[in-house]
């Protein structure tokens with residue numbers, strides 16, 4: 001599932017009136033331009049930019065955007081850190097050969113073959129023969145947050 005601004009901010013789109021659609025669109029674009037930050041301080045900065053832009057352009061924005069910014073300032077609300085987990089790569093993200101792509105491209109780039117980490121991961125998923133192989137399937141938390149900063 002792709003991370004969206006409304007999901008990160010826990011906004012229920014159904015509650016946003018049509019007049020505020022434009023602001024939501026602007027907000028989404030700016031936030032995506034910022035690299036979809038979800039780390040509280042980065043998200044707050046992004047929200048600040050969004051609100052400033054809406055004010056400058058005279059666009060009516062949903063009150064929830066301002067509320068979330070204030071909550072981030074006060075530390076009373078923060079996005080779910082689990083949202084920062086990137087979509088699962090076919091291979092092992094720590095693999096030095098394919099960097100998680102799961103495939104090795106042959107010279108020339110016209111063909112490729114499955115990387116060993118991909119084959120290992122696939123067989124581990126079907127039947128974890130050893131605890132180490134089973135652990136290979138675990139989502140890697142922690143490392144994903146720093147990459148968004």
Ligand SMILES: [Zn+2]
Nearest residue numbers: 095098115117
């Ligand atoms: Zn690999």
